Amino acid sequence: MKVLLIGDIVGRAGRRAVRELLPDIIDEEEIDFVIANGENAAGGFGITKKVAQELYNYGIDVLTMGNHTWDNKGIFKFIEDDQNLIRPYNYPSGTPGRGYGIYELDSGVKVAVVNLLGRIFLDNVACPFEKLEELLNEIEADFVFVDFHAEATSEKVGLGRYFDGQVATVFGTHTHVQTADEKVLPNGTAYMTDLGLTGAVDSILGMKKEGVLKKLTTQLPQRFSVATGDTQFCGAVVDLDLENGLANSIIKVREVYQN
Amino acid sequence: MKVLLIGDIVGRAGRRAVRELLPDIIDEEEIDFVIANGENAAGGFGITKKVAQELYNYGIDVLTMGNHTWDNKGIFKFIEDDQNLIRPYNYPSGTPGRGYGIYELDSGVKVAVVNLLGRIFLDNVACPFEKLEELLNEIEADFVFVDFHAEATSEKVGLGRYFDGQVATVFGTHTHVQTADEKVLPNGTAYMTDLGLTGAVDSILGMKKEGVLKKLTTQLPQRFSVATGDTQFCGAVVDLDLENGLANSIIKVREVYQN
Amino acid sequence: MKVLLIGDIVGRAGRRAVRELLPDIIDEEEIDFVIANGENAAGGFGITKKVAQELYNYGIDVLTMGNHTWDNKGIFKFIEDDQNLIRPYNYPSGTPGRGYGIYELDSGVKVAVVNLLGRIFLDNVACPFEKLEELLNEIEADFVFVDFHAEATSEKVGLGRYFDGQVATVFGTHTHVQTADEKVLPNGTAYMTDLGLTGAVDSILGMKKEGVLKKLTTQLPQRFSVATGDTQFCGAVVDLDLENGLANSIIKVREVYQN
Amino acid sequence: MKVLLIGDIVGRAGRRAVRELLPDIIDEEEIDFVIANGENAAGGFGITKKVAQELYNYGIDVLTMGNHTWDNKGIFKFIEDDQNLIRPYNYPSGTPGRGYGIYELDSGVKVAVVNLLGRIFLDNVACPFEKLEELLNEIEADFVFVDFHAEATSEKVGLGRYFDGQVATVFGTHTHVQTADEKVLPNGTAYMTDLGLTGAVDSILGMKKEGVLKKLTTQLPQRFSVATGDTQFCGAVVDLDLENGLANSIIKVREVYQN
Numbered sequence A, B, C, D: 001m002k003v004l005l006i007g008d009i010v011g012r013a014g015r016r017a018v019r020e021l022l023p024d025i026i027d028e029e030e031i032d033f034v035i036a037n038g039e040n041a042a043g044g045f046g047i048t049k050k051v052a053q054e055l056y057n058y059g060i061d062v063l064t065m066g067n068h069t070w071d072n073k074g075i076f077k078f079i080e081d082d083q084n085l086i087r088p089y090n091y092p093s094g095t096p097g098r099g100y101g102i103y104e105l106d107s108g109v110k111v112a113v114v115n116l117l118g119r120i121f122l123d124n125v126a127c128p129f130e131k132l133e134e135l136l137n138e139i140e141a142d143f144v145f146v147d148f149h150a151e152a153t154s155e156k157v158g159l160g161r162y163f164d165g166q167v168a169t170v171f172g173t174h175t176h177v178q179t180a181d182e183k184v185l186p187n188g189t190a191y192m193t194d195l196g197l198t199g200a201v202d203s204i205l206g207m208k209k210e211g212v213l214k215k216l217t218t219q220l221p222q223r224f225s226v227a228t229g230d231t232q233f234c235g236a237v238v239d240l241d242l243e244n245g246l247a248n249s250i251i252k253v254r255e256v257y258q259n
């Protein structure tokens, strides 16, 4: 059984990469389930019901979020109803939406998807280690996938190592740069520090270079907008072991769609 | 002409990877010049004269540093004399040591190596964009290599894009996780967000897992020590164009030496 | 000769405190010159030409700014023309506006006002120590006032101590909480870590409590708006020594205007 | 009934201020209970059994801590046994020591002391609002005192406002600069953003100026040592209302002991 993971989809360019490349990848790789990070899917900042629907239509099963979850106020209109949209689980109790979901495939296999937010250089949330440990005691699923949306590599690698053997996959998102460290850890958990950017190639993290460079060099506020042109699809394919709920392999994916 | 870049060498395990793997890589790839990040070479924290000498003996030509430059006080004893040790250029004026060096190869080619430190989530130093721009107006070299030791991908990708066409290569260090985004940018500069860890495979960023995990889960202070066992060599090979001072290609390298 | 310093003026409530209380303070204390921090004067975020003019009309001579300088885009329309508006001096070169001003009083006395931004937990700007040291070598004035807009007390106390004897006064802004440490340092510089909030009393830093508390407890984005009701005026009066350009005394001021 | 609060005691100079000034203050103000922050009591970094005992001998009843709790490893030897030493309550469960204590006075009055750590610009701990709310539902005491050891004024003022009417006093520590905002909030809780430094007057936050200034200007690592000379005692006296468990008044204290 194979699950495809897709890194932060940034704006229209990112959605176009999904539209043009996902169907073939699903076919060729015989993918059973697709999880994608959607925190930047709407204009680079947050998500809307329309954008989420568009991404589900392209073949994505579950969307995870991150520190940009609430950037677009449109999310408050549908997050309670959308069973396939997962925001960080370690937000305070009472936060709208859900921090994990359990999905039953046609085969009867149950896949749990959890979203966690890092704390180092990021947001003031509950401890991701403690929260995940608690959750794993509560839920039942054949495979658990954790999108650890975090900045610091120590925290990301640390979480992967800590839960090695307890979950099927820990994958990182947020940096918009794909890492080359995908591997199955010693106890069977597939791990990758960051899936990378799904969005415009000629960009800085999916956004137009000019605005970001002006911000970096002048420190003056800038309006950031989604870049255009050739667009890339970044992620990974995890091959799972039905006998132990762990992973046989993880292979990173990066494809470019020329505009 | 080819230059080999090596990511953060962490402790004895990292140095062993260099000793065992570097000579063959130099031979097979026909490398003309070797630049390595040495900020964690001595026990994971800083560098000493003895450790620097050991690394030069293995075939490294220039060592760059980062936020851990001063962790080992031994550096103050030799940094002024060692022409091949480069600490961040954007430290305050009056900082011991040098922030760049220009090296003439047997072929007569002049290679400049600059070390810069990021500011986002890192240290309070002068603007890396401004300082590099100034420096490029001052120095003369056939090829300029910039080790941008930084945390945030926005700042790293940003600096690469900003100086695209002006320097031969911008490579990142510091995260100890190799990225998969190596490429020649549109105007000819080779770029890679992070070269990755040269050190123990079964580790968190080169250090023993136990201490780092205890820190992450308990928040109590821990002593971190260098991990052992199989060790990896991470970096990249840049093929240069003698006609324009830019890059033809950049290919990432990751090799494991089994203990 | 006496100079009055006023802490961060937050929105309409802060401006009302200035309007109602400043004239009497100027009269009673026989104030010769008034410097106020205006970074939150327009609705809590930045400043506009109209708001600046209003504050000048109330008797303020010079407005300094801080990390909120650019929050209101209206500032770009008049910052180049307004000789009495001072933004942080340690912004990158090329930043609109001016980082210091020298003002000649009717008595012929020249007062320099410099605005600096802190780096610890704040913004990526040039070193405030280095920049001020350079500036003091360039300018000529009878008295130099430094508004050090910063977060960390180590950086604020440190700057005061470092320039003790070189400038008339180092005063802090930004925390919106008045400190009780006003004093003349051993070498004659008046110092105070923070002048405090000029704005609504029943508030969190001048803003309505509800929004700030919701942000702190839910981590969800909130709209912050200026609080109303009784309003306070915070600052300090510095008595200067015309013979040596230093200070005889500094006395903090806090008055409440009941609505 | 009156409780005396003492701000961060820094090293030998701070302890001397306590020794020389505390007995008279207790007598003159008719103090019933003394709470002091001891996170810097041993050489500026952490605390030891001997130092804690010394402070209890001077008349302190309870010592609270902060981000420097574990700086001196000596604490691990006695924290489990010392009922009067309180470390931040919002550390992870399993942390050595206790996060609050309830003390019965001779009069039969029960005083609870809670220590909380801030998250903004500080440490990755559990939400102080959530943890305190939980704790208040669990414990029974006549008066609750909260030492909120935090950096950002928004978080400190916010916590005071949030629990206004629910606890007797919220006082801040950590910045080593006394604030001038002591007051009884509308619903009866005494509040003060920071008690200030108990330690050497001619210093930067209690430490020798030279080292701190060198760190601020060179960014090179420095050894910080406790300053000497005249020493100050900073804190506040809270007068309590036995009928409602709230406060009648809070008056800040600052006294200097000339060496």
Ligand SMILES: [Fe+2]
Residues within 6 Å of the ligand: A008, A039, A040, A066, A068, A174, A175, A176
């Ligand atoms: Fe993202």
Ligand SMILES: [Fe+2]
Residues within 6 Å of the ligand: A039, A066, A067, A068, A149, A173, A174, A175
């Ligand atoms: Fe993110």
Ligand SMILES: [Fe+2]
Residues within 6 Å of the ligand: B008, B039, B040, B066, B068, B174, B175, B176
């Ligand atoms: Fe490193």
Ligand SMILES: [Fe+2]
Residues within 6 Å of the ligand: B039, B066, B067, B068, B149, B173, B174, B175
């Ligand atoms: Fe580093």
Ligand SMILES: [Fe+2]
Residues within 6 Å of the ligand: C008, C039, C040, C066, C068, C174, C175, C176
């Ligand atoms: Fe402000």
Ligand SMILES: [Fe+2]
Residues within 6 Å of the ligand: C039, C066, C067, C068, C149, C173, C174, C175
């Ligand atoms: Fe500010």
Ligand SMILES: [Fe+2]
Residues within 6 Å of the ligand: D039, D066, D067, D068, D149, D173, D174, D175
């Ligand atoms: Fe502290």
Ligand SMILES: [Fe+2]
Residues within 6 Å of the ligand: D008, D039, D040, D066, D068, D174, D175, D176
């Ligand atoms: Fe402290």
